[in-house]
Amino acid sequence: MRTYEMNLEGGQPKPLGPADFVGVAVAKDGKRILGRNASAETVVFDLATQKLQVIPGVESHETLFKWTEDGRALIVYSSTPWQARIYRLEVGTGRRTLLQTIEAAEKAGSTMPIRLAYAESSRTYAYSTVRILGNFYVVDGLE
Numbered sequence: 175m176r177t178y179e180m181n182l183e184g185g186q187p188k189p190l191g192p193a194d195f196v197g198v199a200v201a202k203d204g205k206r207i208l209g210r211n212a213s214a215e216t217v218v219f220d221l222a223t224q225k226l227q228v229i230p231g232v233e234s235h236e237t238l239f240k241w242t243e244d245g246r247a248l249i250v251y252s253s254t255p256w257q258a259r260i261y262r263l264e265v266g267t268g269r270r271t272l273l274q275t276i277e278a279a280e281k282a283g284s285t286m287p288i289r290l291a292y293a294e295s296s297r298t299y300a301y302s303t304v305r306i307l308g309n310f311y312v313v314d315g316l317e
Contacts, residue, residue, distance in 0.1 A: 177209065177219075191219040192226065198238045201245050208238055208248060216248075218265065231268025236261075243294055249273075251292070255284035255303065260292055276301055283307040 177197035178187035190197065194212035197219065201207070207219045216232035219225075232238070232250055239249040242262060251260045260274040274292070276299060278284055286304040293299070 177207070191224075195219055195226065199240045199248075201241045202243065203245055206241075206245075208241060210238070216250075227265075229263070229265055229268065231263055231270055237290075239290070239292065249292060249294060251290050253287040253290070255287060256281045258288040258290055258301065260290065260299065273297070274299060278303050280305065 175196045177190045179190045180187040195209055197207040197209040199208045205221050211217050214234040216229040217226045236250045236252045248263045250263050251258055256278050258276045262271045262273055283305040284303050285306050288301050288303050291300045
């Protein structure tokens with residue numbers, strides 16, 4: 175996998191950042207891109223300096239969601255099939271603040287981790303899960 179940039183008016187895609195960098199979210203200022211490297215470290219690629227900054231405090235199993243509106247932190251979340259936690263994580267220090275805990279309304283048959291969408295300013299979220307339900311029949315007297 176690789177991250178590319180492309181002019182919206184046309185042209186060819188150009189590689190962006192180191193070969194092992196996979197971008198996830200662009201900061202509001204358009205100058206920094208959040209992503210991961212091949213070592214699963216959370217990094218920010220600075221377009222001006224062409225350098226990566228490793229961000230402390232993000233676990234490899236957490237989902238990188240987006241930049242905060244003020245551009246100083248990240249929104250990340252961890253989830254299981256039954257619960258998710260949304261955090262604000264300060265880029266400079268790695269300090270995290272729990273923003274929201276979400277419990278799946280229906281837990282029976284849940285098989286995949288919860289997927290989230292989160293609006294920081296209104297603290298509104300939406301989530302989805304995958305549930306596989308079936309029927310169980312008990313039959314007596316078959317030979």
